[in-house]
Amino acid sequence: MARLFLLARRSISFHRYRSAIIALCLGVTIALPVSVRVMVWRFQQQVSQRAEATPLVIGPRTSRFDLVLHALYFQSDVRGRLKMELLDEVADGLAARAIPLHAGHRAQQQPVVGTTADYFAFRQLELASGQDWQRLGDCLLGASVARRLQLQTEDSLLTDPLDPFNIVGTAPLKMRVVGLLAANGSADDNAVFVSLETAWVIEGIGHGHQNVEQEQHGQLGMSASFTEVTDNNLDSFHFHGSRSSFPLTAILAVAENPRQATLLEARFLDPESTVQSLRPVDVVEEMMGLVFRAQQFFDLLAVLMAAVTIVLLGLVIALSQRLRAREMRTMVKIGSSRSLTFWLQATELGLLCLAGLLFAAALVAISMGLLPQLMDRVISA
Amino acid sequence: MIQASNLSYMYPDSTFQLQLADWNVSQGEQLAIVGPSGSGKTTLVNLLAGILRPSEGQLRVGQWQLDEMSERQRRAMRASSIGQVFQDFELIDYLTVQENVLLPYLINGSLTRTADVDRRIESLADRVGIQSLLSRRPGKLSHGERQRVAAIRALVAEPQLVLADEPTASLDAENKFQLLELLSDSCRELAATLVIVTHDEAVADRMESRLDLSSQLAARV
Numbered sequence: 001m002a003r004l005f006l007l008a009r010r011s012i013s014f015h016r017y018r019s020a021i022i023a024l025c026l027g028v029t030i031a032l033p034v035s036v037r038v039m040v041w042r043f044q045q046q047v048s049q050r051a052e053a054t055p056l057v058i059g060p061r062t063s064r065f066d067l068v069l070h071a072l073y074f075q076s077d078v079r080g081r082l083k084m085e086l087l088d089e090v091a092d093g094l095a096a097r098a099i100p101l102h103a104g105h106r107a108q109q110q111p112v113v114g115t116t117a118d119y120f121a122f123r124q125l126e127l128a129s130g131q132d133w134q135r136l137g138d139c140l141l142g143a144s145v146a147r148r149l150q151l152q153t154e155d156s157l158l159t160d161p162l163d164p165f166n167i168v169g170t171a172p173l174k175m176r177v178v179g180l181l182a183a184n185g186s187a188d189d190n191a192v193f194v195s196l197e198t199a200w201v202i203e204g205i206g207h208g209h210q211n212v213e214q215e216q217h218g219q220l221g222m223s224a225s226f227t228e229v230t231d232n233n234l235d236s237f238h239f240h241g242s243r244s245s246f247p248l249t250a251i252l253a254v255a256e257n258p259r260q261a262t263l264l265e266a267r268f269l270d271p272e273s274t275v276q277s278l279r280p281v282d283v284v285e286e287m288m289g290l291v292f293r294a295q296q297f298f299d300l301l302a303v304l305m306a307a308v309t310i311v312l313l314g315l316v317i318a319l320s321q322r323l324r325a326r327e328m329r330t331m332v333k334i335g336s337s338r339s340l341t342f343w344l345q346a347t348e349l350g351l352l353c354l355a356g357l358l359f360a361a362a363l364v365a366i367s368m369g370l371l372p373q374l375m376d377r378v379i380s381a
Numbered sequence: 382m383i384q385a386s387n388l389s390y391m392y393p394d395s396t397f398q399l400q401l402a403d404w405n406v407s408q409g410e411q412l413a414i415v416g417p418s419g420s421g422k423t424t425l426v427n428l429l430a431g432i433l434r435p436s437e438g439q440l441r442v443g444q445w446q447l448d449e450m451s452e453r454q455r456r457a458m459r460a461s462s463i464g465q466v467f468q469d470f471e472l473i474d475y476l477t478v479q480e481n482v483l484l485p486y487l488i489n490g491s492l493t494r495t496a497d498v499d500r501r502i503e504s505l506a507d508r509v510g511i512q513s514l515l516s517r518r519p520g521k522l523s524h525g526e527r528q529r530v531a532a533i534r535a536l537v538a539e540p541q542l543v544l545a546d547e548p549t550a551s552l553d554a555e556n557k558f559q560l561l562e563l564l565s566d567s568c569r570e571l572a573a574t575l576v577i578v579t580h581d582e583a584v585a586d587r588m589e590s591r592l593d594l595s596s597q598l599a600a601r602v
Contacts, residue, residue: 003487007476014475014518330471333432335460336488337453 004340008347018320019352022313026356029309031363033302038364040295042371044288050186051280053123056264058082058090058251061276068283070103071250073187074111077104081247082275088244090264096256097122100248102199103191107159107175110145112192114199120181122252123188129153130179133195136206136237137229139175140193143183151177157192158226159202170204174228200239200246201227208237253277321345382408382542382574383429387438390424399424401438404592408541411565411575413585416594422578425594426544429576430463431455443541460489464535464573466545466564470527472519472534479515482506482534492538505533509563525556532560536567543568546578561587 012019050072057071060080069075084100091098099122102114117132119125128143130153141151151157159172175194183189200206208229229237239246255261268277328341383406391398399421406412414422427433428440431447434455440447445458472481480487482502486494506512509529519527528548535543545564549557561577561584568575577588585591 003490006480007487010475010480326471327473330467330473331484331488333430333459333465333467333471334485334488335456337456340488 004344004347005351007344008351011344011348012351018316019355022316022352023355023359025309025313026353027359027363029302029306030356030360031367032305033299034360035364035367036295036298036302038368039371039374040291042368044291046186047284047288048281051284054252054280055255055261056253056277057280058086058253058268058275058277059249061274064276064278064283065287067250067276068278068280068287071101071252072280074103074113074191078249080274081249082251083244084246084248085244086275087248087251090251090253096260097252097254099252099254100196101250101252102196102203102247103249105159105162105199105202107139107157107192108149109160110142110149110190110192112139112159112194112199112202114194114196114202116196119193119252122254123184123186125184125188126182128180128182130177132179133198134178135229135234136195136197136201137173137175138178138194138198140179140181141177142181142189142191142193144189145192146180151180153177153179156228162202162204170202170207172226173198173202174226176229196246196248197239201229201237203247205241205246206237206239208233317345317349382406382410382443383576384441385438386440388428388435388440389437390421390428390433391436392424397421397424398436399428399594401425406574406576408574409569409572410590411568411588412577412590412592413588414576414578414592414594415580415582415585418580420594422594423546426546426576426578429542430465430544431459457489457491460485460492461538462541464538464540464543466531466535466543466548468547468550470519470531472527472530474519477516477518478506478511478522478530481519481530482537484534485538498537501539502533502537505536505567509533524551525559528552528556528560529563532563532567535564536571539571540573541571542574542576544576544578547580548577549579549581549584557581557584558587 051068054072057068059067059071060078060082062079066075067078070078087098087100097118099118100115101119103111105112113119127140130140133140139157141149141157146152149157155177157175157177159175161172162170175192175198181188181193194202197206208227253264255264265277265279268275324345331341331344332338383404385401385404388401388404389398397419414425416422424433428435428447429442431442431445431450432455434450434452435448438448442458443462445454445462447455447458450458473484476484479502482505483494483498486492486498502515503512506515509532511526511529511533514522514526514530519530522530531548535545543564548564549560552560564575564577565587567573575588577584579585
């Protein structure tokens with residue numbers, strides 16, 4: 001056996017380029033479908049976990065997928081708004097907990113989520129540094145946002161203009177970073193959290209009476225207007241209209257018991273209503289069904305690729321055997337058995353397969369290491 | 382050493398048949414096998430090496446009755462008792478010189494590599510001036526150097542019979558006679574029989590005797 005390994009190793013290292021190509025092809029053929037499956041499985045786990053932790057989402061009657069993605073991952077904005085009075089209705093009689101969300105704006109392309117302190121308890125979010133909101137205009141950063149934008153407490157963060165082409169519209173808000181949240185491996189790491197009131201200021205419903213600050217921007221000499229809440233102008237900020245009519249984009253509802261959950265869902269069954277309730281678990285399951293159908297297609301592609309790779313490898317092996325026929329004849333002439341020549345080539349192929357497997361394992365490990373960043377990109381897109 | 386009686390071999394699907402009535406070679410004798418192309422020289426060498434089994438007749442090499450032995454037995458005999466030098470040397474490209482010389486030990490479990498074997502390799506390599514090349518691969522050697530490697534590979538297991546099929550065909554005059562001298566002297570030291578197949582009259586003349594297949598019953602059927 002040792003002699004077989006010696007001869008096989010020598011041949012492999014002598015034909016290093018051929019050996020490397022074979023191992024590479026095998027490795028990629030194995031790694032690709034495995035990585036896709038593992039990634040899909042991890043994605044499903046993460047998405048399902050988030051969905052299961054959110055029993056019910058109430059929102060405008062729009063696409064179910066859009067609403068769930070908005071409420072769970074703060075993706076884009078939903079068409080339509082809820083009113084605060086609905087939150088009171090849900091909280092007062094229909095649910096144990098009703099957590100408001102207003103997540104339609106961005107700051108340096110990161111979602112800005114207006115909510116209450118109840119949200120942090122609900123999602124089990126903790127501060128890594130700093131403190132909770134102290135006043136209007138304060139924000140807490142998710143761990144990934146802080147890292148990506150390289151921001152600390154006491155730094156400031158400007159919201160993105162609502163309409164960059166409307167120079168007389170609501171100015172961006174310069175927020176004060178008062179705290180950083182600890183990473184928890186969820187979409188919350190990618191969000192900027194503000195109070196509902198701050199979100200309404202960003203929306204343009206609330207404002208203060210002050211000169212809009214101007215800030216020069218570098219070499220172009222352009223000025224950017226923004227609003228900033230300071231100790232001096234805090235008292236001037238106010239809202240126009242009744243609080244009960246102020247907008248929300250979604251409500252996360254947790255029922256106390258199954259009966260309450262049924263009542264809560266039944267409340268919004270009317271298809272004519274502008275409000276709908278969804279169980280994220282059901283929507284995610286439907287979404288994953290689509291993903292799995294796509295995965296089946298990729299599985300088919302992987303099988304085809306594997307078949308082609310095997311055929312090509314078979315051709316390489318057959319050609320290699322032809323090239324090595326003389327070598328094998330020499331060995332037989334000197335005293336080797338024919339089975340030895342077979343086992344020699346089988347050992348070589350086995351070692352190449354092993355190298356391919358190791359390479360595949362390394363590729364899968366690398367892709368798993370990149371998975372969190374990939375998930376961030378997919379979920380936060 | 383070699384005794385052939387009414388020896389005959391015919392390739393399957395071929396019209397060629399080698400026939401040898403009676404032939405004896407003494408232990409330690411050095412002879413040349415000559416004859417025109419197609420007269421069966423290589424066939425005879427393959428029969429002596431046990432690569433082919435006689436179709437008819439008897440063939441004895443040393444203590445082995447080759448016409449009665451299985452392929453496995455002939456293989457074991459070949460590995461342990463017969464050294465071969467091939468026309469194109471047939472060295473393995475991916476093995477070092479030392480590993481090429483050790484090839485009989487690498488491919489046959491009946492041979493065991495010992496410290497004596499290693500010493501023998503060193504001694505033979507030193508004798509032919511290739512000791513510094515033991516760690517190189519054949520691709521880095523000159524024609525003459527490869528010739529010497531092939532020769533000591535045939536001698537390393539201290540065979541009783543050395544078969545060389547056209548070993549000098551691709552060599553210049555100087556290298557040709559160097560190889561002959563090496564084989565001849567080494568076989569004499571081992572008391573081994575040396576059989577060289579050759580077209581070259583100059584080579585055949587240096588042997589103690591010759592077998593001319595053109596004058597035997599090498600009939601085409």
